[in-house]
Amino acid sequence: MSNTKIVSPKKDMIFMAILSVVVLTMPIWLQPFGAAYPDLMQKFMIFGIFAIGYNILFGLTGYLSFGHAAFLGVGSYTAVWSFKLLSMNVIPAMIFGTVLSGLFALAIGFVSLRRSGIYFSILTLAFAQMSYNLAYSVLTPITNGETGLQLAQSDPRILDHMSGIVADGSLPTPNLFGIEGIGYSGFYICAALMLISFFIYLRIFRSPFGLKLRAIKSNQNRMGYTGFSTRPYLMTAFVISGMYAGLAGSLLAVTDPLAGAERMQWTASGEVVLITILGGVGTLIGPLLGAGIIKYFENIFSAFNDDVLLNAFSFLPDWLAHPVASVVGLFVGEGWHLTLGLVFMLIVIFLPGGIMEGITRLTRLVTKRDKAEPKSEAHETKEKEQTSAGEV
Amino acid sequence: MDAIFLQILNGLDKGGAYALIALGLTLVFGTLGVVNFAHGAIFMMGAFCAVTLEKLLTLSVKVKDESVTFFDAYKETPYLELWFGDTGTAIIDWSVPLSIILAIPVMLLIGIVMERSLIRHFYKRPHAEQILVTFGLAIVLQELVKAAFGANPIPQGAPDIVSGSAAVGAIFGLGEAVVYPWWRLIYLAFSLITIGLVFSFLHFTTYGMVVRAGMADRETVELLGINIERRFTIVFGIAAVVAGLAGVMYTPVLPPDYHLGMDFLVLSFVVVVVGGMGSLPGAVAAGFLLGILQSFSSMTEVKDIFPGIDQIIIYLVAVVILLTRPRGLLGRRGVMES
Numbered sequence: 001m002s003n004t005k006i007v008s009p010k011k012d013m014i015f016m017a018i019l020s021v022v023v024l025t026m027p028i029w030l031q032p033f034g035a036a037y038p039d040l041m042q043k044f045m046i047f048g049i050f051a052i053g054y055n056i057l058f059g060l061t062g063y064l065s066f067g068h069a070a071f072l073g074v075g076s077y078t079a080v081w082s083f084k085l086l087s088m089n090v091i092p093a094m095i096f097g098t099v100l101s102g103l104f105a106l107a108i109g110f111v112s113l114r115r116s117g118i119y120f121s122i123l124t125l126a127f128a129q130m131s132y133n134l135a136y137s138v139l140t141p142i143t144n145g146e147t148g149l150q151l152a153q154s155d156p157r158i159l160d161h162m163s164g165i166v167a168d169g170s171l172p173t174p175n176l177f178g179i180e181g182i183g184y185s186g187f188y189i190c191a192a193l194m195l196i197s198f199f200i201y202l203r204i205f206r207s208p209f210g211l212k213l214r215a216i217k218s219n220q221n222r223m224g225y226t227g228f229s230t231r232p233y234l235m236t237a238f239v240i241s242g243m244y245a246g247l248a249g250s251l252l253a254v255t256d257p258l259a260g261a262e263r264m265q266w267t268a269s270g271e272v273v274l275i276t277i278l279g280g281v282g283t284l285i286g287p288l289l290g291a292g293i294i295k296y297f298e299n300i301f302s303a304f305n306d307d308v309l310l311n312a313f314s315f316l317p318d319w320l321a322h323p324v325a326s327v328v329g330l331f332v333g334e335g336w337h338l339t340l341g342l343v344f345m346l347i348v349i350f351l352p353g354g355i356m357e358g359i360t361r362l363t364r365l366v367t368k369r370d371k372a373e374p375k376s377e378a379h380e381t382k383e384k385e386q387t388s389a390g391e392v
Numbered sequence: 393m394d395a396i397f398l399q400i401l402n403g404l405d406k407g408g409a410y411a412l413i414a415l416g417l418t419l420v421f422g423t424l425g426v427v428n429f430a431h432g433a434i435f436m437m438g439a440f441c442a443v444t445l446e447k448l449l450t451l452s453v454k455v456k457d458e459s460v461t462f463f464d465a466y467k468e469t470p471y472l473e474l475w476f477g478d479t480g481t482a483i484i485d486w487s488v489p490l491s492i493i494l495a496i497p498v499m500l501l502i503g504i505v506m507e508r509s510l511i512r513h514f515y516k517r518p519h520a521e522q523i524l525v526t527f528g529l530a531i532v533l534q535e536l537v538k539a540a541f542g543a544n545p546i547p548q549g550a551p552d553i554v555s556g557s558a559a560v561g562a563i564f565g566l567g568e569a570v571v572y573p574w575w576r577l578i579y580l581a582f583s584l585i586t587i588g589l590v591f592s593f594l595h596f597t598t599y600g601m602v603v604r605a606g607m608a609d610r611e612t613v614e615l616l617g618i619n620i621e622r623r624f625t626i627v628f629g630i631a632a633v634v635a636g637l638a639g640v641m642y643t644p645v646l647p648p649d650y651h652l653g654m655d656f657l658v659l660s661f662v663v664v665v666v667g668g669m670g671s672l673p674g675a676v677a678a679g680f681l682l683g684i685l686q687s688f689s690s691m692t693e694v695k696d697i698f699p700g701i702d703q704i705i706i707y708l709v710a711v712v713i714l715l716t717r718p719r720g721l722l723g724r725r726g727v728m729e730s
Contacts, residue, residue: 126707138700341531
């Protein structure tokens with residue numbers, strides 16, 4: 001959106017500091033929301049990385065890719081292979097995952113970026129579907145097909161063996177020099193990486209490079225007339241966002257060393273689009289918010305089942321409680337995607353800038369009472385307290 | 393030779409489904425300029441029209457089974473059978489073809505409601521937003537169907553008389569051994585007829601002529617005092633009917649489940665792009681072409697040379713076409729070119 005105004009580096013540093021504090025204290029302030037367990041917070045971080053990477057491409061240049069899940073998948077597979085062959089340490093896994101996804105993105109971007117608009121979307125979609133189909137069929141020796149790629153007791157793990165780390169009968173878990181990749185320590189690994197990625201992303205946003213990407217979005221032709229070749233910039237943005245996706249994918253493998261092809265399916269690409277749009281395309285913090293909100297509600301909503309609902313509506317008379325519970329039941333539990341789809345449609349229709357636009361409108365409403373805008377969607381007020389750092 | 397002949401038939405009827413969906417997509421894009429990601433969901437809802445009708449027809453009641461005399465046995469007998477005897481049984485047997493009668497008004501209604509309530513507001517908005525909102529709509533529709541019918545595929549039978557195989561080999565002089573399912577031949581014929589109907593509607597009626605004029609130059613048509621928007625809404629409805637009927641007739645081939653639409657959507661978008669955005673003959677030609685290519689690439693002889701080719705052939709063709717001929721096989725100059 002309108003992040004083009006110049007922000008002083010000092011302000012950015014303060015913002016970064018606030019964000020770090022907010023993220024690192026998540027285990028504390030998420031308690032009242034019932035979301036303070038490591039698995040979920042790791043998901044916040046991982047999908048946050050995925051979404052901010054996606055935002056570099058879609059948010060800044062306006063190129064709508066429907067194939068980013070392919071990079072996520074490549075990152076996951078690479079990371080698991082690194083666990084199998086080299087070491088259970090997460091560092092080589094992440095490096096290889098990121099680099100390989102970057103190379104993969106380079107190849108796909110080289111072809112796809114020859115076209116723009118819907119053709120670009122279809123090309124990326126086609127490549128992602130090809131990778132998905134191949135991962136299920138011919139590439140089974142690498143991907144282990146439908147079963148998914150898993151760790152095994154008998155894996156070579158060359159580096160681990162050289163440094164004398166021997167597994168004690170049970171399957172080893174991914175670790176960072178002994179710090180486990182699951183539980184709270186795992187959350188802090190993910191959080192640290194997310195903050196580093198976010199910092200790089202912030203620098204890209206503020207850099208002349210970021211400005212050029214935005215110029216591509218607003219008018220690619222004019223950009224060309226002024227003498228810029230847009231391809232290299234697009235290419236760089238595409239590869240960077242692919243690497244972010246690869247990092248996210250390898251982190252997914254760190255938290256759960258099992259890589260399956262369904263991570264590459266186009267509906268998975270659709271999810272990151274949903275996250276980015278919901279949070280706010282092209283805004284700095286929007287994608288992070290989107291990732292948090294979608295993953296949070298996915299978790300909360302999926303947990304509801306009929307019994308829980310009946311309990312919740314037990315204050316109603318019996319003849320009413322059952323129908324109400326069954327109607328609400330459509331939207332929660334198994335039907336969580338229905339809610340997601342509806343909310344997403346509403347956002348695209350009424351609030352194309354996502355939650356961030358909603359927040360901006362609300363702040364404007366508060367600061368300028370004379371110019372009253374009646375648009376104050378109920379769900380934004382709910383989100384507001386989650387966005388204590390959202391004023392940038 | 394026999395194998396090649398069968399693969400061509402196979403490809404043609406798979407291509408028939410692609411062509412029908414792609415035809416609707418192209419119609420919508422050509423008239424309204426909207427990229428409709430919910431078109432696959434319309435196809436899926438058509439398929440579920442057939443499921444609904446079958447469910448309605450087989451509403452049954454428990455009846456005492458007279459043939460068992462040792463104890464009280466009950467069997468489920470559909471009301472239709474009770475009321476009309478053999479006629480009722482025949483109606484149930486023919487439920488899939490009968491669903492067409494149900495599907496036409498239902499799909500027309502769904503299409504028009506969809507267009508008036510949602511798509512209308514997205515004419516002027518960027519393609520990316522159209523894709524996004526219809527993608528959201530597709531999710532909503534498929535989740536609704538999932539809530540109503542469950543997540544498992546629901547098999548539908550073709551009428552008994554055509555559920556066997558046709559000795560197509562004998563007809564074409566290729567030997568008795570070459571047989572092909574009747575229903576798939578019917579599907580092929582059905583898709584050709586539907587395509588023919590749509591084309592003759594557009595080319596041989598005044599209404600269709602105005603629609604085509606509107607596709608070519610909307611502004612001038614409006615200046616002539618024609619309410620082109622209403623006609624385009626009808627066209628959207630027709631596109632929905634075409635996709636819906638394609639879905640109805642496809643149910644005996646592939647048991648429908650709720651994500652049928654998403655599976656076909658990606659493929660049919662590729663078909664549209666290969667044929668050329670906005671080109672109706674292109675969509676049809678590309679549909680059949682890709683169908684045939686796909687079935688040939690799934691022959692073992694081909695797979696031995698290029699392993700995995702059957703999985704990616706369609707996408708591969710799309711990539712090559714987009715890179716060498718961005719406006720597709722038969723696309724008009726200047727439509728969505730960059």
